[in-house]
Amino acid sequence: MSSKISQTRRMKALKRTAPILALLTSAWLLPADPQGKPVANATNEFKIAGMHCQGCASGVQSELRRLPGVLQARVTLSNELAVVIFDTNRMSPRKLTRAIDEAGYKASPLDRESAKGR
Helix, strand or coil, X not given: CHHHHHHHXXXXXXXXXXXXXXXXXXXXXXXXXXXXXXCCEEEEEEEEECCCCHHXXXXXXXXXXXXXXXXXXXXXXXXXXXXXXXXXXXXXXXXHHHHHHHCCCEEEEECHHHHHCC
16 A cells, blocks of 8 residues: 555656656757757867967967857867867857958868868
């Protein structure tokens, strides 16, 4: 009899919390941008020419991080590489390339095949 009571209690508790759990889970798994569209993240790598010091790399990284839709950006001077994670609803590889070029450097997107060889 006690197993039936505990099962009934679990079912009632689940019914009370299911809508909250569903809301939290969906918001965590599929965050939305300000217009309510689900965020679709992409990662792109860019070769950056023209950086001469760590200050250059830090400046490019800061510029990338300021762009709307950029979730994360990392720029390394040693291999002249930028790795950018962005929301495809708000940003594109073309816009990222343009932003790096406007900062005074030459950016070229790397395709996945050339990145595998590194």
